[in-house]
Amino acid sequence: xxxxxxxxxxxxxxxxxxxxxxxxxxxxxxxxxxxxxxxxxxxxxxxxxxxxxxxxxxxxxxxxxxxxxxxxxxxxxxxxxxxxxxxxxxxxxxxxxxxxxxxxxxxxxxxxxxxxxxxxxxxxxxxxxxxxxxxxxxxxxxxxxxxxxxxxxxxxxxxxxxxxxxxxxxxxxxxxxxxxxxxxxxxxxxxxxxxxxxxxxxxxxxxxxxxxxxxxxxxxxxxxxxxxxxxxxxxxxxxxxxxxxxxxx
Amino acid sequence: xxxxxxxxxxxxxxxxxxxxxxxxxxxxxxxxxxxxxxxxxxxxxxxxxxxxxxxxxxxxxxxxxxxxxxxxxxxxxxxxxxxxxxxxxxxxxxxxxxxxxxxxxxxxxxxxxxxxxxxxxxxxxxxxxxxxxxxxxxxxxxxxxxxxxxxxxxxxxxxxxxxxxxxxxxxxxxxxxxxxxxxxxxxxxxxxxxxxxxxxxxxxxxxxxxxxxxxxxxxxxxxxxxxxxxxxxxxxxxxxxxxxxxxxxxxxxxxxxxxxxxxxxxxxxxxxxxxxxxxxxxxxxxxxxxxxxxxxxxxxxxxxxxxxxxxxxxxxxxxxxxx
Numbered sequence: 053x054x055x056x057x058x059x060x061x062x063x064x065x066x067x068x069x070x071x072x073x074x075x076x077x078x079x080x081x082x083x084x085x086x087x088x089x090x091x092x093x094x095x096x097x098x099x100x101x102x103x104x105x106x107x108x109x110x111x112x113x114x115x116x117x118x119x120x121x122x123x124x125x126x127x128x129x130x131x132x133x134x135x136x137x138x139x140x141x142x143x144x145x146x147x148x149x150x151x152x153x154x155x156x157x158x159x160x161x162x163x164x165x166x167x168x169x170x171x172x173x174x175x176x177x178x179x180x181x182x183x184x185x186x187x188x189x190x191x192x193x194x195x196x197x198x199x200x201x202x203x204x205x206x207x208x209x210x211x212x213x214x215x216x217x218x219x220x221x222x223x224x225x226x227x228x229x230x231x232x233x234x235x236x237x238x239x240x241x242x243x244x245x246x247x248x249x250x251x252x253x254x255x256x257x258x259x260x261x262x263x264x265x266x267x268x269x270x271x272x273x274x275x276x277x278x279x280x281x282x283x284x285x286x287x288x289x290x291x292x293x294x295x296x297x298x299x300x301x
Numbered sequence: 302x303x304x305x306x307x308x309x310x311x312x313x314x315x316x317x318x319x320x321x322x323x324x325x326x327x328x329x330x331x332x333x334x335x336x337x338x339x340x341x342x343x344x345x346x347x348x349x350x351x352x353x354x355x356x357x358x359x360x361x362x363x364x365x366x367x368x369x370x371x372x373x374x375x376x377x378x379x380x381x382x383x384x385x386x387x388x389x390x391x392x393x394x395x396x397x398x399x400x401x402x403x404x405x406x407x408x409x410x411x412x413x414x415x416x417x418x419x420x421x422x423x424x425x426x427x428x429x430x431x432x433x434x435x436x437x438x439x440x441x442x443x444x445x446x447x448x449x450x451x452x453x454x455x456x457x458x459x460x461x462x463x464x465x466x467x468x469x470x471x472x473x474x475x476x477x478x479x480x481x482x483x484x485x486x487x488x489x490x491x492x493x494x495x496x497x498x499x500x501x502x503x504x505x506x507x508x509x510x511x512x513x514x515x516x517x518x519x520x521x522x523x524x525x526x527x528x529x530x531x532x533x534x535x536x537x538x539x540x541x542x543x544x545x546x547x548x549x550x551x552x553x554x555x556x557x558x559x560x561x562x563x564x565x566x567x568x569x570x571x572x573x574x575x576x577x578x579x580x581x582x583x584x585x586x587x588x589x590x591x592x593x594x595x596x597x598x599x600x601x602x603x604x605x606x607x608x609x610x611x612x613x614x615x616x617x618x619x620x621x622x623x624x
Contacts, residue, residue, distance in 0.1 A: 069437045182406030191485035195399030215493040222485040264415030268444045284605030287613035298583045300562040
């Protein structure tokens with residue numbers, strides 16, 4: 053069994069975002085880049101599945117769409133434990149082009165299980181995994197909090213509004229994973245960091261694919277009015293403000 | 302031409318989010334001069350379907366095929382794509398919950414339609430078609446142009462007000478046979494959470510953090526929530542410690558919510574927590590540390606010990622309710 057994990061390269065979660073070019077572009081000055089948190093959990097789960105020999109996982113590969121500047125993030129995934137990587141050599145465009153590039157890059161690689169994080173912390177689109185599944189003609193399961201292999205068949209837990217469903221799915225498939233898929237992201241050990249240097253990043257030249265959407269401009273959120281404080285003994289006053297001023301009751 | 306809105310149901314019923322979707326779709330249709338068509342898949346009573354017309358659906362298409370009971374993402378997206386073709390959909394609207402997140406991307410590829418996810422406002426303009434959406438987990442917003450003929454939008458829950466705009470109830474029962482080759486998933490078990498208000502549905506959410514100090518201190522917080530008809534939630538350290546269930550974790554990697562009122566009790570307000578709650582209309586913070594970042598996001602604050610303030614809040618709410 054071969055597992056693919058799609059990874060996105062995003063600004064560190066604590067980054068204070070700023071924009072340049074009249075709010076058309078992210079100011080990348082001083083940004084620390086990391087593996088998208090959900091993708092990191094997906095990778096962790098893939099490696100956990102490989103650790104248990106009874107699951108029969110031979111390899112865990114990571115795939116990424118981006119330029120050579122993403123290589124440190126890919127190396128981090130290799131250091132954590134992925135066996136090899138595929139990078140489609142083009143600056144990431146909209147979700148549609150990313151998914152289309154990924155689909156072309158992996159179509160003939162016969163992955164049995166493809167894991168994608170449910171969203172990236174930059175554009176919050178939640179679309180690449182489902183699009184990839186549709187491009188490949190694979191089934192998808194979205195909102196996955198658990199993936200297990202039982203007798204060669206994938207058993208998946210899907211979170212739905214107000215509960216969860218346990219389902220089985222035929223391979224190959226795409227699982228779009230969320231919180232719960234792995235407890236904590238796995239951290240690279242020194243040995244992993246050393247061996248990552250020699251692991252293969254296969255660079256694939258991109259297809260010509262037009263984007264369907266385009267960011268025209270960014271905006272900063274409206275600043276909220278300053279916090280209004282009431283004393284620690286004046287709970288009644290707080291409730292009165294919520295009732296009469298904020299009108300939430 | 303139409304604006305097509307997809308509605309899932311919960312045991313044959315719709316909920317507030319369904320009516321938000323129809324309200325939104327109907328306003329988009331008004332902007333474009335198109336008709337609002339609502340699509341329901343699964344067994345739903347006519348009386349329930351009729352409610353959709355109250356919020357502006359000019360036509361309700363209902364597909365109640367016995368063979369499509371389970372939510373198979375490939376099957377559902379093929380059916381919705383077919384209805385989109387039949388009804389000449391120019392804009393397709395879904396919820397930004399897990400079902401919408403499952404279907405919107407597949408439909409995007411099928412219909413070659415650009416998607417904007419998690420929109421919270423009407424499009425800024427129809428031509429070019431520009432929508433406003435959250436990016437960088439709420440730290441910024443983007444104006445996104447969708448360049449394709451057909452557009453797909455997923456609407457953030459609790460972001461659009463219900464607006465009644467009654468139309469005559471026109472029901473069309475459609476029979477579409479799904480391609481059985483597509484069904485590669487099989488649901489074996491469904492576990493429903495019962496008797497609790499869902500955090501994502503709730504108008505008021507009462508949430509506790511590490512400042513609650515111990516899992517044994519949650520009594521007054523739950524009491525406050527019960528009095529207000531609110532859902533209970535928690536910060537990540539609390540769910541990681543196992544003080545509260547993981548289902549309650551609100552924040553970037555947990556549930557992302559937009560209630561009318563959010564109580565952050567003993568929560569310092571790390572970036573990751575704010576990413577999950579910053580769309581709340583009113584945030585109330587209670588924390589011992591006056592410099593905690595939660596106070597920058599909050600409209601109302603009490604600097605004080607959560608465990609001492611909570612019983613007073615409970616009393617104050619009881620008093621308000623008795624009046």
